[in-house]
Amino acid sequence: MIYLVEHFYSIQGEGRYTGTPSLFFRFGGCNMKCEGFGCQETADDGTKVLGCDTVYAVNREHFLQNWIPIKSAPELLNVLNLYELPNSVDIVLTGGEPLIYANEPIFIEFLKALHANGHRITFETNGSLGVDFERYPIYKESVFALSVKLSNSNEPFSKRVRGEIINSIALNAKEAFFKFSIDADSINLGLEDEILEIISYAPKTLVYCMPLGGNKKEVEANTEPLIEFCKVKGYNFSDRLHIRIWDQNRGV
Numbered sequence: 001m002i003y004l005v006e007h008f009y010s011i012q013g014e015g016r017y018t019g020t021p022s023l024f025f026r027f028g029g030c031n032m033k034c035e036g037f038g039c040q041e042t043a044d045d046g047t048k049v050l051g052c053d054t055v056y057a058v059n060r061e062h063f064l065q066n067w068i069p070i071k072s073a074p075e076l077l078n079v080l081n082l083y084e085l086p087n088s089v090d091i092v093l094t095g096g097e098p099l100i101y102a103n104e105p106i107f108i109e110f111l112k113a114l115h116a117n118g119h120r121i122t123f124e125t126n127g128s129l130g131v132d133f134e135r136y137p138i139y140k141e142s143v144f145a146l147s148v149k150l151s152n153s154n155e156p157f158s159k160r161v162r163g164e165i166i167n168s169i170a171l172n173a174k175e176a177f178f179k180f181s182i183d184a185d186s187i188n189l190g191l192e193d194e195i196l197e198i199i200s201y202a203p204k205t206l207v208y209c210m211p212l213g214g215n216k217k218e219v220e221a222n223t224e225p226l227i228e229f230c231k232v233k234g235y236n237f238s239d240r241l242h243i244r245i246w247d248q249n250r251g252v
Helices: 060-066 073-082 105-116 137-141 163-172 184-188 191-199 216-233 241-246
Strands: 002-011 021-027 039-042 048-051 068-070 090-094 121-125 143-146 175-182 206-211
Touching: 002 060, 002 073, 002 241, 021 073, 073 105, 105 121, 105 137, 143 163, 175 191, 175 216, 184 216, 191 216, 206 216, 216 241
Parallel strands: 021 090, 090 121, 121 143, 143 175, 175 206
Antiparallel strands: 002 021, 002 068, 039 048
């Protein structure tokens, strides 16, 4: 079963295509919790759930009742008819972790239809789940934003860094780039060595660093230290434009 949490038409707020009009599909479920990011969401029963800034799309236990079960590809494709979209608008698939559905027939049918209609497809993925590029060539036509998690996520290294998967995506995808979420404290704790190890699996891949935070205040607090870090290391700074403008992460 595929679960859709939300869909919305906005601009891309992060990474290489910041500012590009994009239709987002946020899917439910993830293979990580990333409680180290320290973001909280309140479930319907009042429980405070800790995780990343989209914990409502990650935590099945407390948020499943708000997810939409999808039983066919046309259900997803019909979302495009709900908006006034320019031709071939960018489609961004995010989560949670969208690649937990990478082998689902409904998902593959959906991707093929998007590509046939001229849409650029971008996956926002943690880079830990493999993709069968030979069995499903549609992934060779897609862009992968590799948001590989760092130690500030509190996930074990063996789970969050899968070198063979990172390398496979970088070699086989139409395009790939790294996108790291970084806070000021992590910069002071020697984050550089972690990043160097991760990007060594795909050394020709562009690196973007984003300020960690689930709201405008947190993003702004981490922005200036991160810009200085990027200037020293030669990485690309990526704002989180949607949070800076709308001070939230849902529906924007």
